[in-house]
Amino acid sequence: MTAAAAPALKMQRRSLYPGWFYLPAAVVYSVLFLAPTFASLYFSLTRWTLFDATFIGFDNFAQFFREPFLIQGLVNTVIYAVVTSGLKVVIGMALAVMLTSQIMARGYLRSVIFFPVLVSTIGVGMTFTVLMHPTQGMINQALALFGIAGPGWLVDPKLALFSVALVDVWKGVGLATVIYIAGLVAIPKDYYEAARIDGATRLQNFIYVTLPLSRPATATVITLSFIGGLRTFDLIWAMTKGGPGFASDTVASVIYKQYQAGFYGLSTAGNVVLFILIAVLVVPLTMFLNRKQGHE
């Protein structure tokens, strides 16, 4: 380890490029990323009307955590992230296994599954809102043909969040599948041959070869969809606006509503909270996933 690192360090010291080569990137990075980040840290400590900002210390954070629906929003956010990333892993893996096997119209099926990823999220949200209408929606009308009284997908406070999560999975699973397909194709054939010689069944093939060797793909899918789930906003806003009541509010939609109401300082404080929440959840998660990978 140390022996390998030493020459790399030496290379860095004797870099081919002069220091000012970094300047353009540094300027862009400071103006577009660093400055707003520190400005928002400051504004999160003020009562801000866009024109004048009164410094009020940590009152915004106190207020934000007093928001009666915030705790529910936090819980909802985590539920949403876990449900969507979990389903994307399971379904994405299953689809990838199917689509890497020798089946008919494989190319066509692959593109069909990827297609929803390309559609605008707002468009998907509005379409499903119509489909999920409790009385005139196509889903419940189809269920009625079989004599099933469909639930109020988006208007039942117990179901609304999960309905949106399902749509998110439908829309996002294509990307997970593609990542898995790439991961599965990269597994050397030798392992499968060796397993076949040992007399492994298809199930054993999957459990002992495919599953462990696709761990890098799993790590990517989980990280991407978990972060996506934590900061999800567009689909929720298009479908329920956090409703009914506050039943499907996530941290991002709570923040947006504060912004909409003109509480700019408060919503900036909310964004700082969201930033910390994502960091606290995702950094250990990636460290965990990557460590596992290193042990292979």
Add this chain to the structure above:
Amino acid sequence: MTKTKLFALMGASTLGLMMTANAVYAQQSGYLSFLIDNGPQSVAVAEAWVAAYTEKNPDVTIDIEVRPGGGEGDNIVKTRLATGAMADVFFYNSGSLFQALNPAQNLLPLTGEAFQANVQDSFKSVVSAGGEVYGAPFAPAMGGGIFYNKPIYEELGLEIPKTWDEFMANNEKIKAAGKTAVIQTYGETWTSQVIVLADFFNVLAEDPQFAEQFTANEAKFATTPAALRSFEKLQEVHDADLFNADFGAATYPDGLRMVAMGEGAHYPMLTFGIGAIAETVPDHIQDVGFFALPGDSADKNGLTTWMPDSIYVAKTTASPDLAKDFVSFVASPEGCDIRNEAVGATGPYMIAGCELPADVPPAVSDMLPYFQEGGQNAPALEFLSPVKGPALEQITVEVGSGIRPAAEGAALYDEDVRKQAQQLGLAGW
């Protein structure tokens, strides 16, 4: 560009005509942008005014920009004002939402304009801040109450309820007849607030000091019985199971259509809905009547009124004189006539000299007695207090859907308004 050229050409070719016109009416020229909300009525009336104004002033070009309504619209208006990118002239609410625009900083005062002499003082008070008047009414006054379907009332032999108990008794009869008694449309959350907001006449009747005490952080919804009653009424209609099956997903246009076509008997709403009914289901406009949200006693029966939205001029406008001239045109009797022509009459005007046509729809004539001599009315809370919490519509969806009991909903709303009061820097919060 081509439009401007066209107007220029037209202007040149009719130079002679213009010279004569100049003698009676000071011709305007220039360009205005005009931001309006996307309500079908606003669009129709704005287009009619722009067409009439540019016909009188061929050298003027006015571009209409459309924005969404509700919270989304508030956001756009505030952001554009704050960033100095506001249209020259725009429509927006009066009352508490107007106060949140920081008028002294963002809007052009219209206090000294000649047309203000004709505008009623009650309206001026809701578009004034720091002694200056900033707006002009572009619509008639409104009432908040209940639209009812007249054929259902006739069929079941029902009387217009004067008390809440009579209203609930009517609802039971309608339900027993197998019809939807109360329409709710939580697909558009703002509509869920109407029962609570329109009950405010009854709150004031019991507790005349409520608005001032509420602003001063001395009275609360949860602890003032008359105010808590507003939330309880919403819970009562939910608990009695009177709603349409799709109340959680139905939208505002659905609600208007349902009450007009008899798919439901009552729809709590503001009277601006009359215009939309006239537009979407004109054959049924005669079937819709209106009454105030009933209180607990028959002799205290009055209407909660809403001041119309207002037209404002942004301080950043490049052509303040043209903008003021356009506003005074909108707020003139001529402007009212154009409005009557474009979207019909939906209520009494706040401008002296503006007349209602003789054949107003029944829902309008039902509303007028509350405004006339001997009628009782009181402004909605948002015109008496700048404090309005942004989450009321979510809370009323919860109370109306049975997710949260009335008392808890009222207490949650008391928490919600605190932020608004603090943001406005009010004393006592």
